[in-house]
Amino acid sequence: MSAPASSSAAAGPVPARWPRLRRPDPVALLALPAFAYLAAAYGWPLLILLARSLSGPDGISLAPFATFLSDPFSWRVIGNTVRTALLVTLVCLVAGYPAAVALARARGAVQALLLLSVILPLSVGVVVKAYAWQIVLRRDGVVSQALVGLGIWDAPQRLLFTETGLVIGAANVFLPFMILPIYAVIRLIDPRLSEAAATLGASPLRRFLTVILPLTLPGIVSGIAFVFSLAVSMYVVPSLVIGDRYQTLATLTGRAFLFMRDEQLGSTTAVILLVIAVAVVVGSTALARRLGGGQS
Amino acid sequence: MTDPGFLTVAGAEKRFGASVVLGGVDLAVARGEFVSLLGPSGCGKTTLLRIVAGLVAPDRGRVVLDGRDITRTPPHRRDVGVVFQNYALFPHLTVAENVAFGLKAKGHRRADIPAAVARFLDLVQMASFAERRAQALSGGQQQRVAVARALAVQPKLLLLDEPFSALDRKLREAMQIDLKRLLRELGITALFVTHDQDEALTMSDRIAVMNRGAIEQLADPVTLYRRPATTFALTFVGLSSRLAGTVREEGDGLIRVETALGTVWAPGRFRPGSPVLLGVRPERIRIGGAGPNAIEAALVEVAFQGARAHLFFAGPDGARTLLAEAPEIPAGAAPGARMRLSWAVEDTLVFPAEPAAQQEAA
Numbered sequence: 001m002s003a004p005a006s007s008s009a010a011a012g013p014v015p016a017r018w019p020r021l022r023r024p025d026p027v028a029l030l031a032l033p034a035f036a037y038l039a040a041a042y043g044w045p046l047l048i049l050l051a052r053s054l055s056g057p058d059g060i061s062l063a064p065f066a067t068f069l070s071d072p073f074s075w076r077v078i079g080n081t082v083r084t085a086l087l088v089t090l091v092c093l094v095a096g097y098p099a100a101v102a103l104a105r106a107r108g109a110v111q112a113l114l115l116l117s118v119i120l121p122l123s124v125g126v127v128v129k130a131y132a133w134q135i136v137l138r139r140d141g142v143v144s145q146a147l148v149g150l151g152i153w154d155a156p157q158r159l160l161f162t163e164t165g166l167v168i169g170a171a172n173v174f175l176p177f178m179i180l181p182i183y184a185v186i187r188l189i190d191p192r193l194s195e196a197a198a199t200l201g202a203s204p205l206r207r208f209l210t211v212i213l214p215l216t217l218p219g220i221v222s223g224i225a226f227v228f229s230l231a232v233s234m235y236v237v238p239s240l241v242i243g244d245r246y247q248t249l250a251t252l253t254g255r256a257f258l259f260m261r262d263e264q265l266g267s268t269t270a271v272i273l274l275v276i277a278v279a280v281v282v283g284s285t286a287l288a289r290r291l292g293g294g295q296s
Numbered sequence: 297m298t299d300p301g302f303l304t305v306a307g308a309e310k311r312f313g314a315s316v317v318l319g320g321v322d323l324a325v326a327r328g329e330f331v332s333l334l335g336p337s338g339c340g341k342t343t344l345l346r347i348v349a350g351l352v353a354p355d356r357g358r359v360v361l362d363g364r365d366i367t368r369t370p371p372h373r374r375d376v377g378v379v380f381q382n383y384a385l386f387p388h389l390t391v392a393e394n395v396a397f398g399l400k401a402k403g404h405r406r407a408d409i410p411a412a413v414a415r416f417l418d419l420v421q422m423a424s425f426a427e428r429r430a431q432a433l434s435g436g437q438q439q440r441v442a443v444a445r446a447l448a449v450q451p452k453l454l455l456l457d458e459p460f461s462a463l464d465r466k467l468r469e470a471m472q473i474d475l476k477r478l479l480r481e482l483g484i485t486a487l488f489v490t491h492d493q494d495e496a497l498t499m500s501d502r503i504a505v506m507n508r509g510a511i512e513q514l515a516d517p518v519t520l521y522r523r524p525a526t527t528f529a530l531t532f533v534g535l536s537s538r539l540a541g542t543v544r545e546e547g548d549g550l551i552r553v554e555t556a557l558g559t560v561w562a563p564g565r566f567r568p569g570s571p572v573l574l575g576v577r578p579e580r581i582r583i584g585g586a587g588p589n590a591i592e593a594a595l596v597e598v599a600f601q602g603a604r605a606h607l608f609f610a611g612p613d614g615a616r617t618l619l620a621e622a623p624e625i626p627a628g629a630a631p632g633a634r635m636r637l638s639w640a641v642e643d644t645l646v647f648p649a650e651p652a653a654q655q656e657a658a
């Protein structure tokens with residue numbers, strides 16, 4: 001169970017490119033069921049939410065936003081939200097890109113096995129995973145013991161209830177959403193391109209930077225959009241791994257609706273969350289287009 | 297070979313799993329020479345080319361280019377350009393950026409690059425497409441850009457893997473002439489893969505005929521056609537009439553061969569009793585006439601080709617293994633007619649019969 005506000009924020013990044021509606025294309029009708037469903041299940045509640053966040057005691061006003069944003073606590077919450085989401089996205093990108101390359105290069109049974117190990121965890125519920133991470137991140141958990149064993153830490157430490165623990169746990173949950181879109185793009189790249197670059201004098205690093213990376217950019221952007229929008233609006237993982245002391249926009253929204261019964265606050269934080277998520281997704285897509293277009 | 301051996305491949309072997317793809321290939325190419333690798337699909341042409349480019353490591357053998365052993369040199373330090381079969385242009389770059397790619401990678405001065413790009417695009421007549429995306433080009437245009445891209449870095453050696461196979465016949469023939477001229481003007485040494493014998497004969501200084509992972513003959517086109525070294529070279533390059541027989545007599549560099557259609561004389565040294573396969577190029581066969589080599593055969597089919605006609609005759613086993621070429625369809629050339637075929641002794645090619653050929657003749 002997640003709060004309605006967090007699911008509406010997660011719905012933000014899905015349409016990557018809007019279809020052109022000038023000339024009605026019969027094929028576009030195929031998108032109708034999904035579109036209608038999204039409109040009814042997300043669009044409509046979202047509109048209500050937006051209306052509520054903008055309605056003060058005397059008509060439409062931005063006052064709720066002003067009140068919320070004038071509180072230093074709110075900025076700490078926004079900071080928590082954006083920082084953890086960025087860190088989770090970064091960890092997923094750094095860990096996921098090489099994994100996607102390995103997945104695309106592997107053949108036969110090895111590839112099937114790797115793919116399974118990426119997809120299968122998706123079928124384990126987030127709550128189950130979060131509980132598992134509670135165990136792993138304890139003072140006597142695997143991570144702590146490993147770090148002590150490697151000599152990185154002097155004494156066992158507790159990662160549970162810390163931001164580091166949250167990022168580690170959340171990155172684990174969202175990693176497949178980074179790997180899969182990148183893998184899908186790499187698979188389509190003609191291996192001859194890298195060979196051609198080699199015969200033209202490009203070193204392995206140069207081949208990666210000038211050929212492979214630009215061609216995988218669309219996959220990277222999709223991955224970032226997926227993971228960031230999931231991480232910025234995650235509710236279950238922070239609730240279970242870090243608890244009440246640490247608030248993000250999503251947990252605050254949930255508390256506002258479920259415990260504080262403050263619909264005004266809840267809809268305000270939900271809208272801010274949505275704006276952040278959409279801004280990052282739109283921004284990264286635009287950036288990718290510029291980078292992809294003007295490559296030299 | 298008296299060749300200086302600008303490119304030398306010595307004893308190149310490659311196996312993939314259990315299958316031997318190259319079984320000890322030797323090849324020497326002189327500076328400025330245009331050599332074709334000609335052979336049927338799967339004979340290892342691409343593999344040999346990739347070994348020279350450094351994209352595949354040979355299990356055994358050496359590759360020497362311009363006096364330097366490059367067997368273990370990675371591709372980006374070899375100075376060997378490649379035009380790939382599917383062109384492999386960079387889809388995220390424009391035509392000009394594709395051509396500039398190698399110049400940048402090799403660290404040419406930034407200021408010099410646009411002029412070099414323009415020059416090579418000009419050479420392949422693609423200057424007006426410089427700002428197009430590589431994907432928005434036709435096959436022939438992509439091929440030209442691929443050539444310009446490979447040549448722009450001025451490699452010591454250019455490798456081309458069936459660069460024309462995706463083009464229609466007319467365009468292909470025009471491009472063959474253009475490419476040959478361009479490479480001659482630039483003095484580029486080229487190794488060219490094809491399974492099209494006409495293409496190889498038209499373009500090459502020398503042709504390496506490959507079969508099952510080995511080079512069966514390396515010779516200039518005229519020698520290859522007139523004096524094929526093996527039955528494979530005989531049948532793979534050009535058309536031929538073939539007749540199996542047994543050597544009955546040998547002397548003075550001549551042999552007398554007994555065949556199912558009569559006695560044939562040929563130049564060669566074979567012990568009496570050896571089974572042999574005789575071959576004659578169709579344009580060397582006269583309809584009618586007389587001489588030491590004259591046989592009678594039944595006409596099976598006439599194929600009119602415009603400038604000439606092909607006449608197929610039944611061999612001893614009834615298969616259409618005899619072919620004569622005539623400038624005109626001779627009078628009375630109806631299927632079933634028995635006609636006299638004659639040819640000069642020195643035009644008869646002799647090969648030791650292979651087990652497979654013997655079975656065919658039986």
Ligand SMILES: Nc1ncnc2c1ncn2[C@@H]1O[C@H](COP(=O)(O)OP(=O)(O)OP(=O)(O)O)[C@@H](O)[C@H]1O
Pocket residue numbers: 312317335336337338339340341342343344491
């Ligand atoms: N990477 C590989 N792994 C396994 N087998 C391979 C590999 N590359 C080539 N082969 C095999 O080696 C043999 C020769 O391949 P190669 O591509 O050199 O042939 P080719 O002469 O270029 O043929 P074509 O005219 O069809 O291009 C083929 O039987 C092919 O299946």
Ligand SMILES: [Mg+2]
Pocket residue numbers: 341342343457
């Ligand atoms: Mg090939």
